[in-house]
Amino acid sequence: MSIKDKVVVITGASSGIGEATAKKLTSAGAKVVLGARRIEKLEKIVADIKNAGGEAVALATDVTKRDDNDALVKLALERFGRLDVTFLNAGLMPNSPLSALHVDEWNKMIDVNLRGVLYGIASVLPTFTEQKHGQVIATSSVAGLKAYTNGAVYGATKWAVRDLMEVLRMESAEEKTHIRTSVIYPAAIQSELVDHITDSGMATGIRALYDEYEISPERIADVVAFAIDAPEDTTINEFTVGPSRQSW
Ligand SMILES: NC(=O)c1ccc[n+]([C@@H]2O[C@H](COP(=O)([O-])OP(=O)(O)OC[C@H]3O[C@@H](n4cnc5c(N)ncnc54)[C@H](OP(=O)(O)O)[C@@H]3O)[C@@H](O)[C@H]2O)c1
Structure with a gap:
């Protein structure tokens, strides 16, 4: 089965890559x-998709909450049956930088980037x-492959995603549950x-760097589609x- 008619849950769907x-x-x-979390943005995206002839539903979701x-x-299974x-x-x-001690932001990154991925895996494992049959795709980062100054905690969460996705792949193969994984x-x-960078010393520099280099989120969308289509x-x-x- 290729992409057509597959049912796909997407978290972080209100902007950017999602x-x-x-x-x-x-x-x-x-x-x-x-x-x-921003349901009004999701509803606008659902409307855009429906206007283009596609099928989509949305639910206000905080990935740091397991429920x-x-x-x-549950919505995917109820609405689309699979x-x-x-x-x-x-x-x-x-x-x-670690020395700035933005400890609340460290905790938020752990909650969303790591705990959110774990809860997402937990939510699909019984069904898959x-x-x-099933596929788990996660967005890590190049900061999950190499170290960057000023990105210690972000990088730590993204390195962790790499490890847990690899173990998910290995365990599923051993358990013969045929769950495909892509990071x-x-x-x-x-x-x-x-x-959303609050550190005054960081925000302007990173913005300027991104303005110079960034490419469209559609490049990542193409890769997700390729992985699903395999x-x-x-x-x-x-x-x-x-x-x-x-x-x-
Ligand atoms: N852009 C890059 O250069 C880059 C590079 C490497 C990796 N990434 C990764 O790509 C992924 C997508 O980010 P993006 O670049 O597309 O940035 P973005 O436009 O800021 O999108 C982030 C998404 O995450 C959602 N989100 C944040 N906290 C959430 C929570 N507690 N519960 C549910 N959703 C939450 C946001 O929605 P709400 O605010 O509406 O909840 C938004 O939809 C992230 O994992 C990011 O780390 C991005």
């Missing part, structure tokens, strides 16, 4: 279930295990990500994707 992916997948015939993740999966893929994409990157490591992608017996486990001009 929004672009929702639009890309529905244009290829998938049905999407969109989660994020909210479960409710997204679930094939979850794209665990919600994340935030309020970078700062029972049906012996995406984006570099500078146009989105709202850097708008034959069911094939896992394409890792994609590193960024501007061809970016060296860092």
Whole structure:
């Protein structure tokens, strides 16, 4: 089964990579279930998708709450009768040097970027295990592959996603539950990500860097579509994707 008619949950769907992916997948015939906290943005995206002839529903979702993740999966099963893929994409990157001690922001990143992914996996595992079919795609970062100053906690959460997705792949293969996994490591992608940096020393510099290098979130959407479209017996486990001009 290719993308057409697959049912896909997407977290972090209200902007950036999640929004672009929702639009890309529905244009290829998938049905999407969109989660994020800003329901008004999700409703506008659902309207755009429906106007273009696609199928989408949305639910206000805070990925740091386990019940909210479960409710997204329940909505997919109730509305569309099946679930094939979850794209665990919600994340935030309020970078700062460790010495600035933005400990509340450290905790938020752990809650959204790591705990949110874990809850997302927990929400689909019962369904995927029972049906012996399913795909988990997660957005890590190039900061999940190499260290960046000012990004210690962000990077730590994204390195952790790499590890747990690899173990999910290995355990599913051993348990013969046929769950496919893909981790995406984006570099500078146009989105709202850097708008939430509060550290005054960081915000302007990163914004300028992104303005110079960033590429469209549709590039990541294309990769998600490619991973979903791969034959069911094939896992394409890792994609590193960024501007061809970016060296860092
Ligand atoms: N842009 C880049 O250069 C880049 C590079 C590497 C990795 N990434 C990763 O790509 C992913 C998507 O980010 P983006 O670049 O598209 O940035 P974005 O435009 O800021 O999107 C982030 C998404 O996460 C959602 N989100 C944040 N906290 C949430 C929560 N508690 N519960 C549910 N949803 C939450 C936001 O929605 P609400 O605010 O409506 O909840 C939004 O939809 C993130 O995991 C990010 O770390 C991005």
